[in-house]
Amino acid sequence: MTDTTPAQAPAAADECLLATKDVTVTYDLTHEALHKTSLSFESGQVTALIGPSGCGKSTFLRCLNLMNREIPKCSVGGQILYHGHDINTPKENLFELRKSIGMVFQQPTPFRKSIRENILFAPKKHGRVRSRSEEDELVETSLRQAALWDEVKDKLKQSAHALSGGQQQRLCIARTLAMKPDVVLYDEPCSALDPISTFAIEETIRSIAESGICEIIVTHNMEQATRVSDRTAFFYVGDMVETGATQQIFSDPHDQRLVDYLTGRFG
């Protein structure tokens, strides 16, 4: 079994890295939180999911790495195609899948370990690093990718909890990148952070996209969506209402609900 997902030859030119077809999410058997959502995501692109609170954007994001499976009484219908094959099946190995689809949460959640051990925790558990030099290299490249290396290189053995909120969040991004994923999901990664940290995270997200990783970010901050994303999808009350290039969504929205949202008539 290989950890890196094999680059299957795309069957068609429009086949993407990750795509959903008619994904529907139901909580507690009756409450439908997301209705027939179809979207596709490509490598090297940042997609922003926007919309008012409770519109299903986080729910949708959590489908993509099957995180909803951890919630009792939550069922996901439809197809989620990753490298062309449907992962929304009971047979799918969640733990294998989540090695290549990483996720960063709203609250920074470094483990109670040193900075170094936070990065190495998952690679060690999955047997990815074999020697001390491999470990050192992985720690450095991951931290560099998350633009944290210069700030922490002298205190890798210190507790991750001693870092500031923004640094902790970048550590979480570095920790995710250490697994060498090809998709990274962000669930409002900056909503608990100050503007300067937010800016640093946004820079990081852009540079990660340039290295060819597919990124999907849920945000309630429309400014942030325009700054970091290539494409945007607008969710409203469980429906994916409109999607397109970020510039088009913000400058030339078609759907009336999106127009109302952008002009601040609700939200």
Place this chain on the structure above:
Amino acid sequence: MAKLMPKRQLENVGLGITGLCVALVALVVVTLIVMVAQQGLTTFFVDGVNPVEFLTGQNWIPEQERYGALPMIVGSFAVTLLSTVFALPVAVGSAIFVVEVAPGFGRRVFQPFIELLVGIPSVVYGVLGLYVINSLMRAAFGDPAGTGAGILSGSIVLAVMILPTITTLSMDALRAVPNQYREGSYALGCTRWQTVWHVVLKSALPSLMTAVILGMTRAFGETLAVQMVIGGVERSMPSGLLDPASTLTAALTAGLSNATSGSVYYHALWSLGLILLVMSLVFILIIHLIGKKGAKANG
């Protein structure tokens, strides 16, 4: 009444009543410490018993005026440590099961079950221990176990008694770990077992330590049940786990009926009480230290 009273005066009344409560509690604690210390120290300062010999002497024979408390100190620590060793894996294991694996079952079935264990009076544990554990000891070890009474039997009975304390507190400790830690670990492709072992337990460690210390405090202070199963031998040092022995608490209760007030023996029993008091203070101190360290590590 309250309506007629001006607001400010009412405030003062409230302040007075609650302040009085605090003063009363403080007074009780201080009186208790002072009294135990006064009586306990009389042994050394008035009766002339050497404190070093008291703490290190291996024979407790009041008829010969020999007051060596070491057999009881060893007995107390032995049953405390052993019972913790027995209870801890079971307690943490079941806490992991009900918090991480089957929360519904935990809340509906296991919690009431555990609470029931807490409520059972210790004399019941003692009787059960006397008839079940001691017979088991005889059956398992034969002649060397003697009547079956001894440190091992005492530890087993105590382990059952402190099990609910450690389990309940461990469950609280695990529940207090933010769910985000678990999600963070799952998001890295870690399995449930890896998550529990490396992330959840690690984060809950300070609270788990507190749970253990509180369990130990309970084991150290428990009297009746231990007294019934341990054999009550204070005269000499126990030489093995199957040997009958005694603990500070058991010796204290057993001795009080024989000691005439004011005698050296009477004061020596108070000194045992003083040791117990000091040890509980040490346990509480440890809990506070762990709490402080945990708070620091959590930022």
